[in-house]
Amino acid sequence: MNDVVRRNDPFDLFGRFGDLFERDPFFSPANRAEWLPPVDIKETDGSYVFHMDVPGMKPEDLDVELHEGVLSIRGSRVEEKKEEDKGYVRTERRQGSFARQFRVPTHVQADALKAEVKDGVLTIEVPKGAEQGARKVTVS
DSSP: OOSSOOSOOTTOHHHHHHHHHHTSGGGOGGGSSOOOOOEEEEEOSSEEEEEEEOTTOOGGGEEEEEETTEEEEEEEEOOOOOOGGGOOOOOOOOOEEEEEEEEOOSOBOGGGOEEEEETTEEEEEEEBSSOOOOEEEOOO
16 A cells, blocks of 8 residues: 555544535635645656645745655745725635645655746655655755
8 A cells, every 4th residue: 555645544533524524515625714735646666756736836935844754845825915996706716824744655765855846836756765864855
């Protein structure tokens, strides 16, 4: 079984409890205060590749860290100044900060971790290997 994403963690009661509310239109993601950018995770022969949608964010708005098998991604998007008299009928674009964490196998090369933002997508490459340890990377 792949350790990158574990959706069926029996101890994740709060996550499953939240899933119940997300099915109800009243509690749709657009109505919640949190902002969690969507992520795609791909395993290749040599690495794990994460693609996260972060439209409008710059490298300095993002923080990527790998520590003890946990990839942590944090970021903050500043709210645009909205003028109420400009005709806004609905606003769905989320602002503020987010934090996401993913467990990766311990057999990765923390020193070779790479992160890049291009066209609103954060791409993180976690190379496979025998190294273990902590690594914080600068997003380019």
